Amino acid sequence: MRLSSFATIFVALMVLAPALMAEEPGGSADFESGVAAFEEGDLSAARAHFERARDAGLNTSSLVYNLGVVYFQLGQHDLAEAVFLELLDTRHAPLARYNLGLVMQGKGQRDAARRWFQQAAGPASPDTLRRLALRQLDGMAPERSVTTDGSGYLLVAGGYDDNIAGAPDDASSNQSGVFADLLAVGNARFGDGSFRLQGVAYTRAYPGNTEFDTSYLSTGASWLEGFGAGELTSTLSLASSWFGGDVLEREVRLEVVFHPDECVFTSIVAGIDCSASGSVSTIQGGRDFSAYDGEMLQLDFSAWKGWGSWLFRGGYQLEVNDREDLASRQQFFSVSPVRKLVSAEARYYVSSRLSMGARGDIRHSRYRDDHQLISGTGVVNQRRTDNRLRGVLLAEYRLSGQWLVLAEFTTLDNRSTIDRYDYSRSEGMIGVELSF
Template sequence: MRPSGSAILFVALMILAPALVAEEPGVRADFESGVSAFDEGDLSTARAHFERARDAGLNTPSLLYNLGVVYFRLGQYESAEAVFLELLGTRHAPLARYNLGLVMQEKGQDDAAHQWFEQAAGPDSPEKVRALALRQLDRTDPDRSGDTSGSGYLLAAGGYDDNIAGAPDDASSNQAGAFADLLAVGNLRIGSGDFGLHGIAYTRQYPGDTEFDNSFLSTGASWLKDVGAGELTSTLSLAGSWFGGDALEREVRLEAEYRPDQCLFASIWSGIECSASGSVSTIDGGSDFAAYDGEMLRLGVSAWKSLESWLFRGGYELEVNDRKDLASREEFFSVSPLRNLVSAEARYYASGRLSLGARGDIRHSRYRDDHRLVSGTDVVTRRRTDSRLRGVLLAEYRLTGPWLVLAEYSIVHNDSTIDRYDYNRREVMIGIERAF
């Protein structure tokens, strides 16, 4: 059975990830010429350029992917198999397993293809690779049409927070203490993998300051569908959060995310993947947090690119809140911010086990109405505007099997037009994670 057009397209996407790291100009020129030839549909010329670059010493994952795709498209399946096998020891192993399944299909080795697709559908694979692998499994085994498959992970961590957050997290307590985190995430795919269920449970406990303990619980359903030249994921979720043992918020959210097969930025910088998302939420505050009743709208875009051992990611999010706000006879506090968030991340995969990274974001919040604050015998009116800077350093090390050790150090600085909301916060955390 030949793979579907969308499956072949997904493999071919890797041709758009050039690796401009060669020191020799001739090697770099060959790589770029190979990409251009592929874009023009001249596969034989693309193969010649890629093979010349490899013979000259360029043997990067990006080149191997591109060369493997060209071999696949030319029907040279033995060569494609050999190239994709070389990638199994890299961070691109999940996609390499999926590609090997397609190669085995074309060679008529259905049992081998089935095994590669099963591995590609495992919990360590990205969601898009898993969904495609599950579709291939359903096509080759009709009896699986009613099957379900699941994945998830557990995280246990501990750390120290030098300025514990209040409720919400843009207020500080000026208290420090140790904390313990527990996070569980589970996903269940039904049938072809287009429909799924998910659940998230999280809690942070402060042994010395239990009034700052917080928890979060979410469950929902999602639907993945091919729309135009891309994929649309629609999600309906229900969530609840608690602070200090009291109900903080209950949220109903409808969300959609679209991932095009080719990002608009690809014409400027090839190899970029991107997505656009939006959500609307209705929120009910707990009995002690009725001020947070209202609605929230979020719109966002993100883009990411792999470049050899590096992964770069950036994003923008707009958040609009329309909440009840908190009012008393003399004072008024707006909890309805308009927020703009810009984020960036860089991750370096030092080996098949160790990755190091840094991420940061800038968030600007302007609250809808002026605050009224009692200062001595006076009532002061002032619009609250915050600028928050956050930076995170992180490291992950994969142990044997599904076990992963991680460490993070973060620092936050919030500058507000109202002094009581100015704060600095530093946090260190070490944890262990297990995928299943």
């Protein structure tokens, strides 16, 4: 970050913060101690006091804003973003938009920062804030830096599955057992952050049922650029998956995600954000899974909104498969479904550390061709149609800025026109997450 930009950020925070601090009616010793620590430059102590005040039930806009400022000053940009988003439904929304611009700038996301500064420079903002936002926009020259940075995510978890699933589109195994999960995600940003390289590695092991072990490995490159009234991210990725130690699929995917500056639903519900994406994949099945050779098309739309201590999210996905399918002398199994999925999630932030929530989805799958199955009376032709209902309860507790403990309970019920694909499944998991 250039020296002039840092000076503007510092002046904005120090000039605007006291205006909000003065609105706090008192009644919280921790809040007042946090203000004092902030003024003395002891940011760690200020954070501790503000978090204790919030955990004790104080949740005013003044406290939320000051907590966001401290997170930002400490370089904890994700935490700062989360608390500033809470202010978008308050009368301090213009100030929150400006600070979200600073946060995005600190994260190296120039296009996102520009969007927030443009909103903060709008006619609804106070004159002083508009001038600061315009100064930030003027300082965002088109020259590109040559910096490189990155981030990562690691999850280690374990749990119990009461009905382990088999290969894709297969019936459940009717076997249960414990499992261990390991997930690692990393990305590197180059220049101004427009170009990125990323990788994902995941494995699930069932110690007592190794034939159901699964693994996934993906690597890709993304390019982000401004497009119309928003930003467009294009990603080319290569992925492989394994089932029971054998190669299941190899996939080449091209995905495009559009994030508009203003969601079409903003005229109905203020402060809503959304994105739309589409991807096309070519897939090659492993030696024992050649039926999965083919192509897949996916279209997704999602929208989300923060409302006080709540975060709501909804989505729709359409998936169209054109696979080789599995044929034998007398039987035929289609593995080419058209799927429609509707999902919803609600999360409540009990405190700056603890959040609880629930999410669920309904998926309808209709397979392209009739199955041909041998029964007691001969060969039966039947079109497979599935309706799957899934629900998840979750809780997360942040131990520190980087460490988080999470717990999830998932229940799933699949109903099919073909009996062998009817099954129910429940799974409990607890894990530890590290962000860096």
